[in-house]
Amino acid sequence: MSLLDKHEAYRQAYQTIRDAGADPFNVHFEAVLSPSEGVLNGKPTILLGANNYLGLTFDPSCIEASSAAVHAHGTGTTGSRIANGSFDGHLELEAAIARFYGRKHAMTFTTGYQANLGLLSTLVGRGDHLFLDADSHASLYDGARLGHAEVIRFRHNDPDDLRKRLERLKGAPGKRLVVTEGIYSMLGDGAPLKEFVDVKREMDAYLLVDEAHSLGVLGEKGRGLAEALDVEADVDVIVGTFSKSLGAVGGYCVSDMEGFEVLRVVCRPYMFTASLPPSVVASTLQALHLVETQPELRARLTSNAQRLYEGLKNLGFQVGPQCNPIVAVAVADQPLAIKVWRALLDAGVYLNLALPPATPDSRPLLRSSISAAHTDAQVDQVLAIFAEVGQTFGMISGSARQRARG
């Protein structure tokens, strides 16, 4: 008997995947050459699952800022902001994010996961109600569990379903917080924020939007879906991460909420973990500066996303409902998904194999995330490999492939 026996079902499920010839959760890159290319099993591989939307991980100015900061301020803060104090960079970064969003307050966290843990467990508490979109990221579910509010799920991207569930609690005491994401991480679909805002106003609730996958991606200024749909004034709290478009690690939230600063002494995932190291703060500040000053990065990302999304669709693959930098191809069943994922990898394309229950509708997905750093040639190479592999495994017909070429 082992302490870990309770996980036997998961161990077996994982073993089944590995027996099928793939270990998608344990891929080892021997080298990362650029935002769009790595080395795997000695072979150059196109990185198509990295969430590196603007390709800033190798930006010379970000690297320079990060390197100067590590020399000036050391490798780490060795403690939390409340115990070890804040460095200049922390305050500068929070001011920069607040300014970028045009909000009164900003607060940074050590990861995006912790930002969601922290906010969902403290914005609402005992006697309050938290309404989570059914397809919410694990960090939102975990944040909901860490707090003491009553948690109700509503159907994914369905404002009428949300309204119905809010109405059921009419008259019950406590506040209501509705949680949605900007772009959903699995299918790349965006939330109908205008309609959610209507419901929120009507039912006197608060609204939190997680823009993890939409910061730097959507909106004229790159602030995300709320900006793109012109509903920022009705979003009470925006959370996000530095780990995708900004190419580092860390989380943040912004708000105009009165009394915001109390979060710094009640939010445990903020209080009891070491703060972001100076090098990360510095590269993030520079990356945010690039988002503000180089809108062409966003234009390039959008055009790459269209090239990949339309390309896969024309080949006959079943893609998500909207064209965004996350492009997911649905696969009929898990054994096939594993084989196709492996074949793509062998052919030089790395993307994410997403398996139920982490996917909507219990369907396996081949999930890619395109970057502004991908060249047209790389996207075309990806499409050619997809065509070859998709035909080999009977996912698409040869004629679809011909059509796409013609």
Added chain:
Amino acid sequence: MRNDQIESVTDLTVRLIGRTATQVMQRNVDVTAESNIGQDLGIDSLTLMNIVMELEDVFELSIPLDRLADVETVGDLAALINELRART
């Protein structure tokens, strides 16, 4: 209420849980009050949440997710639903 009446309320709830699970999982799910949701029925945590979301509509009530922590069997779930119904 007599004991056999209490029994029948539970039976009805169990039957509706079975019907809802069948609908959500798109396969026939035979349930009794004793069925263990994970081990006997092979229902994972996400599927259970989807079944619960459907049950909220069937019974027109809110079933907070945090209350599922103590639910192991279909009977546990039926008892929770009946308790929440009594409250409203």
